[in-house]
Amino acid sequence: MNTRRASLAALFLSLAPLQAEPVDVSRWVLPDYPPEFFAGKQAAGQDALEFWMQSLHFRENIGREKFRRTTFENLASGDAALVAAANAEIAAGCRKALADIPAFREKGARTMHQWIICALRVPEALTDETRELLLRTLREADLTHPDNDYDNWLEIAGGNGSNVHGHLTPLILGGALLGDTKAEKMAYWGFRRELDHQNTTGDVGEYNLLENHFNGITDWEMIKEHTPDPHLRRMAYMIAERCWINRVLTWSAATGRNTGPGSRMAPSQWFGSDSERFLFATASRRPVWLNLFQKWDGEDPKAFRSSWPLNQTQARLPDLPDYLDPVAWEKQMPHELQAALTHIPHDRHPVLEGEKDADPLAPKKYVNYQTADYTLGSSTGSGVIAPCYVGAVAFWNNSRNPEAPIGSPERFCALYPHYVFNGMSFLDDGDLYFQKKPDEPLSDHRGGPSGPWLREFIEFGRLGTLQHRNTLIASYTSDTATNRDRLVKSKVNRASAGMFLMRWTDGVEGLSINREPVKSLPAELSPGDWWFIEDGDVYAAVRPLEATRLRGKCRTVLEKRTRHIVLYQDNLAGADAEGIPDREWVEARSGFVVEMGNKAEYGSFGAFRDLILAGKVTKDSSEGLEREIAWERQGRKLEMKWNCYTEAFSRRLIDGKEDPWPDFLTAPEFSVGKGTMSVKDATLELPESKTGWLLSAAPMKTWVAYQPEAEESMRLGFRTPVAEVTADSFPFGKIIVKEDGGKIVCHIDASYRPFFHYPPRGSIYQARGTLPSEIVIRTKAVVVEAAINGRPCPVVRDADGVFRLNPYHDPDAMRIDAGFRGISKKRKTADAVEE
Numbered sequence: 064m065n066t067r068r069a070s071l072a073a074l075f076l077s078l079a080p081l082q083a084e085p086v087d088v089s090r091w092v093l094p095d096y097p098p099e100f101f102a103g104k105q106a107a108g109q110d111a112l113e114f115w116m117q118s119l120h121f122r123e124n125i126g127r128e129k130f131r132r133t134t135f136e137n138l139a140s141g142d143a144a145l146v147a148a149a150n151a152e153i154a155a156g157c158r159k160a161l162a163d164i165p166a167f168r169e170k171g172a173r174t175m176h177q178w179i180i181c182a183l184r185v186p187e188a189l190t191d192e193t194r195e196l197l198l199r200t201l202r203e204a205d206l207t208h209p210d211n212d213y214d215n216w217l218e219i220a221g222g223n224g225s226n227v228h229g230h231l232t233p234l235i236l237g238g239a240l241l242g243d244t245k246a247e248k249m250a251y252w253g254f255r256r257e258l259d260h261q262n263t264t265g266d267v268g269e270y271n272l273l274e275n276h277f278n279g280i281t282d283w284e285m286i287k288e289h290t291p292d293p294h295l296r297r298m299a300y301m302i303a304e305r306c307w308i309n310r311v312l313t314w315s316a317a318t319g320r321n322t323g324p325g326s327r328m329a330p331s332q333w334f335g336s337d338s339e340r341f342l343f344a345t346a347s348r349r350p351v352w353l354n355l356f357q358k359w360d361g362e363d364p365k366a367f368r369s370s371w372p373l374n375q376t377q378a379r380l381p382d383l384p385d386y387l388d389p390v391a392w393e394k395q396m397p398h399e400l401q402a403a404l405t406h407i408p409h410d411r412h413p414v415l416e417g418e419k420d421a422d423p424l425a426p427k428k429y430v431n432y433q434t435a436d437y438t439l440g441s442s443t444g445s446g447v448i449a450p451c452y453v454g455a456v457a458f459w460n461n462s463r464n465p466e467a468p469i470g471s472p473e474r475f476c477a478l479y480p481h482y483v484f485n486g487m488s489f490l491d492d493g494d495l496y497f498q499k500k501p502d503e504p505l506s507d508h509r510g511g512p513s514g515p516w517l518r519e520f521i522e523f524g525r526l527g528t529l530q531h532r533n534t535l536i537a538s539y540t541s542d543t544a545t546n547r548d549r550l551v552k553s554k555v556n557r558a559s560a561g562m563f564l565m566r567w568t569d570g571v572e573g574l575s576i577n578r579e580p581v582k583s584l585p586a587e588l589s590p591g592d593w594w595f596i597e598d599g600d601v602y603a604a605v606r607p608l609e610a611t612r613l614r615g616k617c618r619t620v621l622e623k624r625t626r627h628i629v630l631y632q633d634n635l636a637g638a639d640a641e642g643i644p645d646r647e648w649v650e651a652r653s654g655f656v657v658e659m660g661n662k663a664e665y666g667s668f669g670a671f672r673d674l675i676l677a678g679k680v681t682k683d684s685s686e687g688l689e690r691e692i693a694w695e696r697q698g699r700k701l702e703m704k705w706n707c708y709t710e711a712f713s714r715r716l717i718d719g720k721e722d723p724w725p726d727f728l729t730a731p732e733f734s735v736g737k738g739t740m741s742v743k744d745a746t747l748e749l750p751e752s753k754t755g756w757l758l759s760a761a762p763m764k765t766w767v768a769y770q771p772e773a774e775e776s777m778r779l780g781f782r783t784p785v786a787e788v789t790a791d792s793f794p795f796g797k798i799i800v801k802e803d804g805g806k807i808v809c810h811i812d813a814s815y816r817p818f819f820h821y822p823p824r825g826s827i828y829q830a831r832g833t834l835p836s837e838i839v840i841r842t843k844a845v846v847v848e849a850a851i852n853g854r855p856c857p858v859v860r861d862a863d864g865v866f867r868l869n870p871y872h873d874p875d876a877m878r879i880d881a882g883f884r885g886i887s888k889k890r891k892t893a894d895a896v897e898e
Contacts, residue, residue, distance in 0.1 A: 345381060395743060
């Protein structure tokens with residue numbers, strides 16, 4: 064028995080990394096929480112992590128007489144009594160699970176996830192009894208059993224990258240603990256499917272950008288640390304890095320937040336801070352404004368207790384390369400990101416006789432256009448995960464409150480369209496009734512019945528968009544059905560496409576209709592009128608399109624809402640929605656033209672307004688489900704034809720030329736493509752049918768070429784301003800080129816196949832193409848340093864001044880990199896004699 068216990072301890076400890084980040088939870092709880100704590104703070108790195116944990120500790124103990132800490136915190140505390148209590152808690156949980164495994168599979172999947180992370184992060188804190196019970200529970204529960212739900216997300220586009228509900232973590236790490244090859248193979252398939260997804264799309268949808276999704280992104284840190292297989296671990300690093308690249312590309316230094324179309328987290332993210340924002344701050348070298356306790360009118364978030372122990376269980380600083388940080392904060396401006404977008408069709412329109420619903424595989428596009436002081440972004444298509452997806456949004460800073468910290472809701476402004484019933488903004492109180500529970504108003508996850516709708520701000524429409532830089536056409540189609548239920552139509556008194564301006568400061572300063580300042584609200588617009596917003600050096604203009612009046616006294620009108628001014632374009636007003644056929648809802652027209660600008664572009668607000676008012680909507684017509692819209696002004700002409708049911712675009716013209724659907728992602732700093740791809744100052748060339756990623760971090764004089772085909776080796780050519788790197792055969796991995804004080808540093812991280820014999824034979828296999836080839840570096844620099852998988856690698860300069868390095872110069876080290884033990888001296892001697 065003692066031998067068995069010793070082997071169990073060795074197993075858990077063997078999966079702990081050799082140089083793990085020290086786990087110190089001592090600063091995660093404050094002795095008291097003074098008022099200034101709730102004002103938020105600017106924080107980055109370890110400071111942000113600790114502030115996050117302190118905030119969570121307070122939030123999870125609201126209303127409790129005695130503060131509690133999570134199981135992980137107790138295990139990591141070093142306090143013998145707390146460690147014993149945590150062991151007892153896990154042991155009791157395991158015994159309960161073993162008594163009814165089917166019930167545990169149904170409700171205990173996330174608990175099992177948490178136990179596995181605890182066991183790997185602080186293995187020395189577990190008793191022998193706890194280890195044995197945990198392994199038995201994992202074995203009995205059967206990680207690959209479908210009732211655990213770990214396999215449910217493997218084929219969901221983007222779901223593996225965000226690690227939705229942490230489904231990959233128990234498979235790969237629990238599988239490693241058990242030696243469960245079936246679980247490990249299932250996890251491997253999840254890794255492969257995510258790389259397939261990232262290699263065939265821009266991958267900037269809700270899952271992998273704004274939706275932290277129950278710590279799924281943080282989970283990759285655990286996977287990277289504790290996955291024993293080197294190739295799988297490298298895949299994890301690649302996937303996680305790509306997810307972070309999406310974040311840094313859409314981070315706005317000007318507004319201090321992620322920008323672009325949001326997910327169901329978006330209203331919460333805009334309003335204050337959530338896990339995603341704290342997570343970004345832990346990876347940033349520059350402070351980010353953070354606060355979980357931002358007050359809004361009539362509500363105090365300190366009254367909302369919430370608990371998600373995985374936050375603490377997985378909390379750590381992300382292991383990210385240093386070249387990502389300047390991409391977030393020092394982008395080339397203006398910065399235009401375009402990407403293919405994969406949507407997941409959770410919502411449906413009402414079924415219309417003779418009509419097919421939207422094709423989930425139809426091309427969709429994401430645009431994020433950043434300038435030095437504003438961002439405008441949009442996506443085509445309907446909601447991704449939840450019915451509160453925002454299809455377009457503009458961000459800039461509120462010049463009327465310059466003392467507020469950058470990133471806080473007092474400081475930033477957001478302009479975004481949303482189709483709503485009964486006129487609410489996401490901070491409003493208001494009731495929505497659905498047929499499932501016709502006498503009970505829908506409850507918001509945070510605000511309760513009647514809102515405020517801080518989390519689930521429901522989108523009731525589909526949006527067709529065409530964006531070129533700072534110009535946007537957005538056409539809405541309304542809908543009375545969501546994936547929740549159908550609305551109780553007798554309790555609907557207004558249905559409107561709204562353009563919402565979130566601006567923390569009250570008043571109508573800077574607002575005008577055409578050339579006339581808005582003096583009070585409500586203020587009605589006539590057909591063809593423009594709503595102008597002047598905010599310091601940032602300007603916006605919104606023109607409502609033609610709207611269908613279904614019933615009641617419909618208007619196009621500016622109104623005040625909680626922290627919002629909203630331009631409503633009514634399809635129904637002052638009446639109920641009874642008896643209106645579904646087809647009329649779907650065909651009901653509404654929409655907007657949006658223009659953005661700033662002083663640097665136009666010289667003055669007056670010049671911006673003159674140019675916009677001189678333009679014209681040349682087409683705004685509809686025939687059934689087909690809509691045609693065209694907007695033309697000096698220097699810009701946009702035209703689109705859109706089916707508001709299938710969401711298909713038959714025409715998307717920018718200045719008379721078809722706007723192509725991107726296959727991948729392109730931005731000045733990052734590009735994905737097949738064959739040859741370029742960024743502002745570098746090029747990556749692969750075989751025509753193969754996918755690569757290319758990153759420029761020019762502020763750090765660093766460039767990165769990614770070969771993301773996990774099981775292949777291929778020809779590669781990588782040109783940067785300081786060096787050209789080529790290889791006839793390069794495996795899964797990446798090449799980092801950096802200029803450092805006049806010398807070139809080349810770091811290679813790749814899954815080289817192990818070679819079992821001595822070096823001269825390796826060169827024969829390389830010549831045959833059996834093994835990856837040497838790396839060739841051409842540069843004007845006279846000094847080149849190189850490393851492969853963290854090991855220094857000798858670089859030889861030939862007579863022509865070309866630098867060469869052989870990745871198989873040390874086959875023993877290559878075997879170790881691949882997870883094997885080194886070659887014995889006896890074997891080396893035998894090989895030498897044989898040769």
